[in-house]
Amino acid sequence: MGFEQATIKVEQEKEFGDLKGAIARIFAPELVEKFLKRLEKDGVPIRNWDKVLSQGLLERVDEALGKSTTARKLYEGLPVSDQAQMREFYLSKLEEVNETLRTKHKKVYSYY
Numbered sequence: 001m002g003f004e005q006a007t008i009k010v011e012q013e014k015e016f017g018d019l020k021g022a023i024a025r026i027f028a029p030e031l032v033e034k035f036l037k038r039l040e041k042d043g044v045p046i047r048n049w050d051k052v053l054s055q056g057l058l059e060r061v062d063e064a065l066g067k068s069t070t071a072r073k074l075y076e077g078l079p080v081s082d083q084a085q086m087r088e089f090y091l092s093k094l095e096e097v098n099e100t101l102r103t104k105h106k107k108v109y110s111y112y
Helices: 013-026 032-042 049-054 057-061 063-068 071-076 080-095 099-104
Strands: none
Touching: 013 057, 013 063, 013 071, 013 080, 032 057, 032 099, 049 057, 049 071, 049 080, 057 063
16 A cells, blocks of 8 residues: 555635645746746755745746735744645646756755
């Protein structure tokens, strides 16, 4: 039997859904390279979720998010359990980026 992640109920579904949708759009094929270039330009490692939020990098790429609120405000308004799930979702999406783009933008994917 393989690993099965426990299901944790999302408490603030609307805010969680809004932020999850923004992250999904950022990692969609039509925006992901723009996001990677923005990370490179600003010198932010892709795995540094806190810095991605504090510098407003999601809003700079996803115009739909920037019009209504910020990713940071949405994230900070979530309870800790929802924040943990959101961070996990973001980290899982960055690992799904195709190998060609990951190699091209290896600087943002490096651990140091």
